[in-house]
Amino acid sequence: MALLQIHDPSAAPTPIGIDLGTTNSLVAYVTSLGEPTTILDCDSEALVPSVVHYAKDGRVIVGRDAQKLALVLPKDTLMSVKRFMGRGADDAETRRLSTYQFAKSDGPVVKFEVGQGRVVTPIEVSAEILRTLKENAEDELGRVGGAVITVPAYFDDAQRQATKDAGKLAGLNVLRLLNEPTAAALAYGLDSKKNGTFIVFDLGGGTFDVTVLSLDDGVFQVRSTGGDTQLGGDDMDRALAHHVFASMQADASSAAPELVRAILDASRAIKHALTANETVEADIDLPGGKSFAARVTRPEFDALIKPIIERTGPTCRRALRDAGIEVAAVDGVILVGGATRVPLVREFVTALFEKEPLGSIDPDQVVALGAAIQADLLAGSGPRDEVLLLDVLPLSLGVETMGGVVERILARNTAIPAGAKQVFTTYADNQTGFELHVVQGERDLAIDCRSLAHFTLKGIPAMPAGMARLAVSFEVDADGLLKVSAREESTGIEQSIDVKPSYGLSDDAIEKMLLTAYEHGEADVATRALREQQVEAARILAATKKAVESDAALLEGPEERARIDAAVAQLEAAVKGTDHRAIAHLIESLDETASAFAGRRMDLRIRQALTGRSVKDVADESAHAQGIEAHLGNTK
Numbered sequence: 001m002a003l004l005q006i007h008d009p010s011a012a013p014t015p016i017g018i019d020l021g022t023t024n025s026l027v028a029y030v031t032s033l034g035e036p037t038t039i040l041d042c043d044s045e046a047l048v049p050s051v052v053h054y055a056k057d058g059r060v061i062v063g064r065d066a067q068k069l070a071l072v073l074p075k076d077t078l079m080s081v082k083r084f085m086g087r088g089a090d091d092a093e094t095r096r097l098s099t100y101q102f103a104k105s106d107g108p109v110v111k112f113e114v115g116q117g118r119v120v121t122p123i124e125v126s127a128e129i130l131r132t133l134k135e136n137a138e139d140e141l142g143r144v145g146g147a148v149i150t151v152p153a154y155f156d157d158a159q160r161q162a163t164k165d166a167g168k169l170a171g172l173n174v175l176r177l178l179n180e181p182t183a184a185a186l187a188y189g190l191d192s193k194k195n196g197t198f199i200v201f202d203l204g205g206g207t208f209d210v211t212v213l214s215l216d217d218g219v220f221q222v223r224s225t226g227g228d229t230q231l232g233g234d235d236m237d238r239a240l241a242h243h244v245f246a247s248m249q250a251d252a253s254s255a256a257p258e259l260v261r262a263i264l265d266a267s268r269a270i271k272h273a274l275t276a277n278e279t280v281e282a283d284i285d286l287p288g289g290k291s292f293a294a295r296v297t298r299p300e301f302d303a304l305i306k307p308i309i310e311r312t313g314p315t316c317r318r319a320l321r322d323a324g325i326e327v328a329a330v331d332g333v334i335l336v337g338g339a340t341r342v343p344l345v346r347e348f349v350t351a352l353f354e355k356e357p358l359g360s361i362d363p364d365q366v367v368a369l370g371a372a373i374q375a376d377l378l379a380g381s382g383p384r385d386e387v388l389l390l391d392v393l394p395l396s397l398g399v400e401t402m403g404g405v406v407e408r409i410l411a412r413n414t415a416i417p418a419g420a421k422q423v424f425t426t427y428a429d430n431q432t433g434f435e436l437h438v439v440q441g442e443r444d445l446a447i448d449c450r451s452l453a454h455f456t457l458k459g460i461p462a463m464p465a466g467m468a469r470l471a472v473s474f475e476v477d478a479d480g481l482l483k484v485s486a487r488e489e490s491t492g493i494e495q496s497i498d499v500k501p502s503y504g505l506s507d508d509a510i511e512k513m514l515l516t517a518y519e520h521g522e523a524d525v526a527t528r529a530l531r532e533q534q535v536e537a538a539r540i541l542a543a544t545k546k547a548v549e550s551d552a553a554l555l556e557g558p559e560e561r562a563r564i565d566a567a568v569a570q571l572e573a574a575v576k577g578t579d580h581r582a583i584a585h586l587i588e589s590l591d592e593t594a595s596a597f598a599g600r601r602m603d604l605r606i607r608q609a610l611t612g613r614s615v616k617d618v619a620d621e622s623a624h625a626q627g628i629e630a631h632l633g634n635t636k
């Protein structure tokens with residue numbers, strides 16, 4: 001018997017955790033019994049392949065169906081876009097992955113061409129994946145509350161901002177971005193230990209990440225990270241595919257793309273089967289109706305993948321060295337990522353760290369489960385404790401000073417949210433402006449760091465060098481996003497900016513995307529604008545009519561009256577329509593038409609006030625008149 005769940009419509013929306021992966025993504029939540037659980041899609045699968053297909057008819061297809069279409073319509077199908085999050089067209093990583101169809105980009109963000117002249121950014125593509133996860137969650141939970149989205153620990157400000165923007169675009173209320181290794185540690189409940197040093201070994205489809213995480217009094221700190229952006233389960237698929245080609249006595253380098261695809265897909269299936277079986281026999285369907293009977297044993301497979309797995313060794317040792325710890329000091333090793341299911345990977349990790357790794361939680365799901373736990377904590381339904389303070393700054397933040405030297409304001413590994421202030425002074429006499437260059441990174445020279453933002457503080461009075469006092473404050477919120485403000489202390493001149501990393505999108509661009517993203521988004525925004533203008537118009541119309549009646553004597557003849565009446569009539573007609581821009585325009589012209597009249601009324605009130613009438617009378621009358629003055633007199 002199937003058990004159907006019944007929603008309580010009055011229940012609070014359920015917070016969710018999302019692992020937005022390079023290869024696969026998934027969403028989880030904490031049940032009413034306190035158990036973190038992944039949400040299954042309509043095919044009863046938790047993993048949604050991070051693949052997006054843009055169909056000719058304008059539809060967008062996400063996940064397994066998109067993955068199938070990648071074979072036939074590769075140009076309209078985007079995979080692994082996480083690699084491009086927060087990256088510019090000129091980025092080294094972008095250029096290396098040049099197999100993608102890049103569109104000419106007018107801004108600093110990479111764009112892909114996906115057929116029919118359609119151009120999308122990695123943020124929009126990721127938003128499609130997030131939207132699918134959100135819909136899957138809504139199907140199961142009814143209403144979805146805030147979301148925690150995970151990011152790799154090494155993600156910089158631009159990459160984090162891009163991820164957050166994608167969440168926003170998907171209509172999610174992003175409570176927090178959480179480091180993937182921290183999420184995995186939370187899923188294992190390691191935060192209850194209060195102290196310890198842990199290794200998170202994450203081998204995914206195409207990326208390998210290792211993180212040394214320390215837990216100090218319940219606060220997780222990333223001690224060091226390392227990895228290889230070109231190492232993962234896909235490499236095992238390729239190694240096995242070469243082996244299959246060899247046993248078919250076929251040449252992989254001259255094979256048709258469809259044949260290569262078919263063998264690669266079969267190899268992945270064989271790899272998965274070899275995780276639980278010692279020998280796998282498979283009939284591989286080849287294009288053209290033929291098939292090939294492949295037989296692979298675990299030892300054969302292990303020999304093929306050994307060199308791939310061994311590449312993780314030096315990276316792990318370097319991460320330990322960077323964190324300044326010995327293998328013996330490691331309290332636990334967590335396996336993350338689908339490729340860590342491969343038995344040889346587990347053996348290798350056990351030997352490397354000299355202890356059995358924690359692998360009881362499905363390594364595909366562990367990050368999403370940890371994110372769900374964090375979302376639940378943030379939403380306040382779980383026990384509130386200090387786990388709120390979970391993360392640290394991945395890279396130092398500072399400003400460029402004379403000579404291109406970086407002055408660090410917030411050091412790497414500072415627990416966030418965090419703030420710090422530093423005072424600078426002028427270098428030259430009579431300097432009337434400061435140019436602030438905000439950078440991120442560990443290097444001493446600004447040119448070696450990542451440039452986040454430039455801004456200028458102008459209008460400082462000329463002073464001898466060294467007299468001006470410029471206080472620069474950095475504030476980093478819980479997501480690792482930065483706000484910079486600068487204040488010249490002797491004059492009080494100040495300015496602040498939200499640092500939109502140079503590779504991110506402008507607010508305008510995001511707003512535009514938000515508009516086009518929601519099915520009825522544009523209509524909703526227009527309706528709201530219309531309501532606002534109608535309310536404003538009603539207020540102005542009432543005030544004007546009243547003023548014209550009570551102060552008719554102040555009107556300069558019938559012409560002025562006629563002009564105001566005409567403007568009133570036009571506005572009244574427009575208010576009945578639906579064009580919010582027309583209403584705004586007519587409010588402005590009524591304002592202009594009546595401004596001289598409003599000025600005379602104001603003068604009269606002042607004169608009356610000065611000729612001995614009681615203050616209260618004047619106050620009453622001018623309060624009455626203010627409705628008009630506020631709109632007719634003062635908007636210029």
Ligand code: ADP
Pocket residue numbers: 020021022023024025203204205206207232233234268271272273275336337338339340341342363364
């Ligand atoms: P990412 O973090 O990059 O999104 P995942 O953690 O989902 O990736 O890992 C995907 C990889 O895990 C793929 O290479 C996939 O073939 C591999 N994988 C998944 N399940 C198994 C399994 N049972 N045995 C071996 N490899 C697996």
Ligand code: MG
Pocket residue numbers: 021022202204337367
């Ligand atoms: Mg992953």
